[in-house]
Amino acid sequence: MSTSCMEFRQQLEAVLGGRPDPERLTVLGWHEHLLACGACREILEQEEALELLLASLPDPQLPPDLSRRLVRRLREAESEALDAKGGALESLLALDEVAIPTGLADRVRAGVAEARREDRLDALLERALRVEVPEGLGQRVLAGLEGERSRDRLIPTAPQGRPEGRLQPMSRGVLLKLAAAILVVASGIALWRGTLGPGGESSETPSDLLVQRQGDGLPQMASLDEEVIENLSELLYWESIESLGPMERDLLSQLDLTDEALLDSALEAEGS
Amino acid sequence: MSTPRTMGRLLSAAVLASCFSLATAAWAGSDQDAVRNPDQGTTSSKADLRKRFESLSEEQKQALRQRLERLKKLPAQERQELRAQADQLEDMSRRVYRNLADRDRERLDSLSADKRQDLLREMALAEARDMGRRILRKLPQEERERLEAAEPQERQRLLLELRHQMDSRIGQTIERMAPELGFSAEQVKKLNNLPSDERRGKFLHMVKRRCTQYVDGKGLPEGLEAERWEEVKQLPPDEFYLALLNLRRKFPGLARAMNSKPGPDSEGSARRLSPEMQRVRRAMEAHLDPTERLELAEKGRVERERELKSRGKKRAMAALAKGGYVMGEDLKRLEALPDEVFFTLVRRFLDSGGKQAPLPTRSPKERSKRSDTATGRSGDKR
Numbered sequence: 001m002s003t004s005c006m007e008f009r010q011q012l013e014a015v016l017g018g019r020p021d022p023e024r025l026t027v028l029g030w031h032e033h034l035l036a037c038g039a040c041r042e043i044l045e046q047e048e049a050l051e052l053l054l055a056s057l058p059d060p061q062l063p064p065d066l067s068r069r070l071v072r073r074l075r076e077a078e079s080e081a082l083d084a085k086g087g088a089l090e091s092l093l094a095l096d097e098v099a100i101p102t103g104l105a106d107r108v109r110a111g112v113a114e115a116r117r118e119d120r121l122d123a124l125l126e127r128a129l130r131v132e133v134p135e136g137l138g139q140r141v142l143a144g145l146e147g148e149r150s151r152d153r154l155i156p157t158a159p160q161g162r163p164e165g166r167l168q169p170m171s172r173g174v175l176l177k178l179a180a181a182i183l184v185v186a187s188g189i190a191l192w193r194g195t196l197g198p199g200g201e202s203s204e205t206p207s208d209l210l211v212q213r214q215g216d217g218l219p220q221m222a223s224l225d226e227e228v229i230e231n232l233s234e235l236l237y238w239e240s241i242e243s244l245g246p247m248e249r250d251l252l253s254q255l256d257l258t259d260e261a262l263l264d265s266a267l268e269a270e271g272s
Numbered sequence: 273m274s275t276p277r278t279m280g281r282l283l284s285a286a287v288l289a290s291c292f293s294l295a296t297a298a299w300a301g302s303d304q305d306a307v308r309n310p311d312q313g314t315t316s317s318k319a320d321l322r323k324r325f326e327s328l329s330e331e332q333k334q335a336l337r338q339r340l341e342r343l344k345k346l347p348a349q350e351r352q353e354l355r356a357q358a359d360q361l362e363d364m365s366r367r368v369y370r371n372l373a374d375r376d377r378e379r380l381d382s383l384s385a386d387k388r389q390d391l392l393r394e395m396a397l398a399e400a401r402d403m404g405r406r407i408l409r410k411l412p413q414e415e416r417e418r419l420e421a422a423e424p425q426e427r428q429r430l431l432l433e434l435r436h437q438m439d440s441r442i443g444q445t446i447e448r449m450a451p452e453l454g455f456s457a458e459q460v461k462k463l464n465n466l467p468s469d470e471r472r473g474k475f476l477h478m479v480k481r482r483c484t485q486y487v488d489g490k491g492l493p494e495g496l497e498a499e500r501w502e503e504v505k506q507l508p509p510d511e512f513y514l515a516l517l518n519l520r521r522k523f524p525g526l527a528r529a530m531n532s533k534p535g536p537d538s539e540g541s542a543r544r545l546s547p548e549m550q551r552v553r554r555a556m557e558a559h560l561d562p563t564e565r566l567e568l569a570e571k572g573r574v575e576r577e578r579e580l581k582s583r584g585k586k587r588a589m590a591a592l593a594k595g596g597y598v599m600g601e602d603l604k605r606l607e608a609l610p611d612e613v614f615f616t617l618v619r620r621f622l623d624s625g626g627k628q629a630p631l632p633t634r635s636p637k638e639r640s641k642r643s644d645t646a647t648g649r650s651g652d653k654r
Contacts, residue, residue: 052613225325228336232321235339236389237358240397246424251404253356254431255438256363257513258472260403261479262438263410265445 008033008040016047320385327386364396364403367514368562370507373500376562383569391569394576398559399514406517409623439468442475449478453485476509483516486528493525521554546626548595553622555587556615581611588618597621598630606631 008031015028029048034041228235241249325333346354369392372380380388408416411434419430443464450460463474484505492501496519504515520526558564559580568576589607592598598606606614621630 049613049617052610052616224337224340225333228333228340229318229321229325231340231343232325232336233362234355234358235336235343236393237361238339238343238354240361240393241354241357243397244401247408247419247427248401248404249357250424250427250431251407252360252400253353254428254435255404255407256360257367257403257510258476259435259438260407260410261476261513262441262445263407265449265479266441267410269445269448 002037004033005037005040008037009043012040012044012047320389324386324389361393361396361400363510364400365392367511368392368395368399370511371515371518372562376566379566379569380562387569390573391565394573395562395565402557402560405619439472442471446471446475446478449482453478453481473509476513480509480512483512487526490528493523496523496526518560521557521560524550546595548591548597549622549626552588552591552595552597552618555591556584556618556622558584558587581615585611585614588614592618592630597626602631 011031012028029044034044241252244252325336328336343351343354369377369380380391383391408419411419415430415434419427422430446463447460449455455463463471466474487501492498504512504519507515516526559577564580564583565576568579571579585607589603592606593603606617609617618630620628
């Protein structure tokens with residue numbers, strides 16, 4: 001074995017002696033000595049394959065429900081101990097850790113009532129929007145208007161022929177009422193869309209309202225959840241980013257497709 | 273008498289007002305609909321996020337709360353880096369979404385908002401990972417070695433330096449490409465005087481123009497539909513470039529449009545891979561294929577990743593066997609390796625242009641005696 005082989009293998013031993021890290025082996029893989037020495041290449045490959053195998057083994061994980069079961073078991077044990085002292089009722093009271101905020105029941109009832117009111121409004125609007133326009137209404141409105149104009153000009157007009165079974169031309173009063181009704185319905189819809197609809201500023205669902213109102217007792221949790229929702233995209237991306245290796249993460253933050261295109265062009269220039 | 277006229281006007285005003293109110297109401301409603309713009313698949317409204325959060329189990333919510341607490345405790349610089357990485361992934365999501373074939377986009381849009389966002393994030397992550405690998409392969413060997421050897425802080429510094437180098441190269445590259453594109457000296461000067469970010473954008477414009485000129489002049493590669501190419505041509509430059517990279521997997525002839533004179537680099541040699549090796553490479557890329565991922569949309573993320581890997585592995589095994597690169601017992605040994613090891617070894621085989629065998633010549637189990645490395649064995653067995 002040559003001196004350079006010895007030196008290389010000592011370095012390999014040094015790397016393997018520390019924490020197993022496939023990346024450090026990869027670095028060693030660029031050693032100049034390997035260009036000439038097949039035996040050392042082979043040894044390195046075998047080490048790499050082993051380290052990769054080791055690195056690919058899954059991390060031991062605790063069962064997901066373990067903490068909950070543990071807490072339950074502890075509570076049971078505590079309860080048993082208290083029971084043994086003869087204080088069954090006291091033990092039950094001692095375990096009752098959930099503090100119910102005052103007035104919660106009223107607020108829940110109010111929320112439910114509001115949800116019902118909204119349901120009723122939805123049903124009403126749905127019905128209002130389903131009103132069908134009688135056939136030929138437009139023509140009859142025009143005919144009616146023409147009649148009004150003719151009377152205004154005091155010029156007698158010939159009676160208009162109408163298909164049988166159709167409605168009579170509407171009077172001015174009916175038209176006025178119709179216009180007013182359309183205005184009321186349209187304003188109602190616009191108001192509903194603006195204030196209660198999903199596009200408005202107060203777009204909370206009834207359950208949101210409930211959550212916020214009962215939050216008096218749990219203000220921290222509610223505001224934390226709001227913050228989570230605010231940052232949900234970033235949090236989810238973070239989850240993805242954490243699955244990247246350190247080198248991949250650094251590449252992602254510093255370089256992008258433009259750099260790849262530039263590298264392509266640079267390689268092309270070198271090639272030519 | 274003015275009463276009937278007033279009545280008529282009143283009626284018209286009422287009709288107009290109601291039409292306007294109804295139109296406004298309808299528009300306000302449609303604004304909330306899922307289908308509102310070509311990028312709708314990539315964006316989440318606050319209502320979507322709220323709905324998503326509320327649909328999670330208490331355990332998942334708790335994990336997110338803890339994650340938020342961790343996020344808030346991060347030092348400012350780390351948080352900034354994280355944001356930069358998240359922005360990059362978000363950009364990649366947009367590119368991926370815009371690059372989807374019509375059928376895939378329809379399928380993705382038909383999914384619930386959270387499922388859609390999960391899938392897009394996965395696709396973006398796969399693309400970002402692949403981009404990193406490609407960039408590393410394209411770097412000169414000594415730069416790649418320095419990066420791989422560097423400690424984390426040093427690596428970040430080197431990458432920043434590399435980005436600055438790239439910026440300074442843009443000027444020369446623009447000058448080199450200008451005659452081909454018919455740019456005057458005046459135009460080149462103007463381009464080179466732009467701020468760095470704008471100049472990067474313009475450079476990608478030039479790359480797109482050169483590619484389309486090349487394809488329009490030489491004709492489409494066999495199998496690429498004119499309609500698809502027209503769609504790709506409509507994309508903005510960064511999305512176009514990603515589309516080109518993806519199309520190149522199916523139509524290797526397109527590589528010439530991106531880089532008409534391949535150099536003696538590993539990427540160049542990868543482009544000169546034999547048809548069998550190209551088949552192996554394609555087999556390894558199941559995770560980058562949106563259609564494959566969408567087929568598994570109903571599964572959970574972990575199961576989907578496992579299935580995609582398993583498909584890629586099976587196809588790669590078949591391609592390796594067909595190409596005669598691995599045979600007999602070695603095939604069984606290769607198949608028995610954990611997925612990550614398998615993919616690393618096959619990738620190394622491809623990157624070396626087939627010079628490095630997909631499987632180490634001796635089983636890792638046999639090398640457990642580390643004392644061998646000290647006593648040593650001599651002679652090149654290759």
